[in-house]
Amino acid sequence: MKPREELIAALVDDLAPVKPVVNINGRALLWFSLSALYVVAVIHAMGPIRPGAFDQLTHNGRFLLENLLGLAAVLTISIAVFRASVPGLGSRSLMVAGGGLMLLWIAMYPLGFISPTLEPSMLGKREFCYIETLVYALPPIIAGGVMLRRLYPLNRVSVAWWLCLAAGMLPALYMQLACMYEPSHILRLHILPGLIAGLIGAAVVWAWRRRQGQTPK
Amino acid sequence: MSAIGSTQYSEDEKRWAQLMVSSQAGDDAEYGCLLQEISVVIDRYLRGRFGHHDFVEDCVQDTLMAVHQARHTYDPCRAFRPWLFAIVRHKAIDALRAQRRRDVLIDSSATEQLNELEGEASEDHEQQISSGRLINSLDQPYREAIMLTKLIGLSTAEAANQLRISEGTLKVRVHRGIGRLKKMIEAEPV
Secondary structure (H helix, E strand, O other): OOHHHHHHHHHHHOOOOOOOOOOHHHHHHHHHHHHHHHHHHHHHHHOOOOOOHHHHHHHOHHHHHHHHHHHHHHHHHHHHHHHOOOOOOOOHHHHHHHHHHHHHHHHHHHHHHHOOOOOOOOOOOOOOHHHHHHHHHHHHHHHHHHHHHOOOOOOHHHHHHHHHHHHHHHHHHHHHHHOOOOHHHHHHHHHHHHHHHHHHHHHHHHHHHHHOOOOOO | OOHHHHHHHHHHHHHHHHHHHHHHOOOHHHHHHHHHHHHHHHHHHHHHHHOOOHHHHHHHHHHHHHHHHHHHHOOOOOOHHHHHHHHHHHHHHHHHHHOOOOOOOOOHHHHHHHHHHHHHHHHHHHHHHOOOHHHHOOOHHHHHHHHHHHHHOOOHHHHHHHHOOOHHHHHHHHHHHHHHHHHHHHHOOO
16 A cells, blocks of 8 residues: 555544534634733723723824724734634735734824824823733733634744734733823833734744744744 | 536535535545545646655645644635645645755765766756746746755755855745745645
8 A cells, every 4th residue: 555545544544523613703703802801801900090091092082093903903913813723714915904903003102202192191100011911911822822723723833923912912902091101101011012922922833843843834 | 727627626626525524524435535536636736836756745645634634624614625725835835845955874985876876866856846837937046946955955055066156045045935936836726
């Protein structure tokens, strides 16, 4: 018997019924919703929210737009990353759209150096907001990792980067309400830890695949 | 695509989708049939693009294993081909990236004889590889770099020496060449 035929025979022997994965967008929305709820709950539980933050959200259109942009970016990336974990379902344009929205959202803060959305202030400052952002991202990363491992991501490093970035940016986004508003503080201590979460996730998966002797992709 | 070809294409699509649905339910006879059929298709697809080379057989087998591991991700409401060929393309590029220099332990007394044999083998390889449409469509610098390092199996130093370029330049050409192959293979309709 040729090796290929032997392999096919072995795979047939190993066959067990499986439940097909359907509604991948639904899974993405489930992960996003639960992660967002968890982030909001844990941030409220661990410290007070900036006084007047919700009033600013309802009365300042640009502040609302800023936050909606961040939310749309994370949501789009969440859907794109789940779709990328099923062969043939990944969409480069969706990923580009998610990345573009995220860049647009982040770009609002350097713009704030010239024309700030809100009056910069120390009001509501959380002492360890950068650590909070990183730590609160961990449970969504683990939950997402477990959900995606059950699928079949082809480009694991890329999927890890986007998943961890989305998970890291959720607490980073809510820190705009929970912590002080000042563009440089936001960029250094909210956004940067979110980006670092993405980089760490990608690096861990890259190293893990390299250790396994597989091409780190 | 001709009318007959188009009919065959859609018949294959329907049959494979049906076979995969049965496989997901645990029907091993249908699964065996599906794997046999797609292994031939994958083999033909890869040889048409990369030429007749040993790594193609490895790639076919890797793909079959991937299909086995990923079979739960096939959604019966979707077409089968895009799902299958996403795996095939990924495995092909992955296999090409992972190609390493073949380690040959040689007895010093047989060096000359081996060099002659390797020379002949390289020519054979080049002829076989040149039938690969995708490889052939690469620009010459990238084609040469990939053929020498990934398909013939020379080390970076040997290939750089043969092409009279630095090792760094060769690595860049290989990297870019694989990137171009990836783009080309992803742009092809299934």
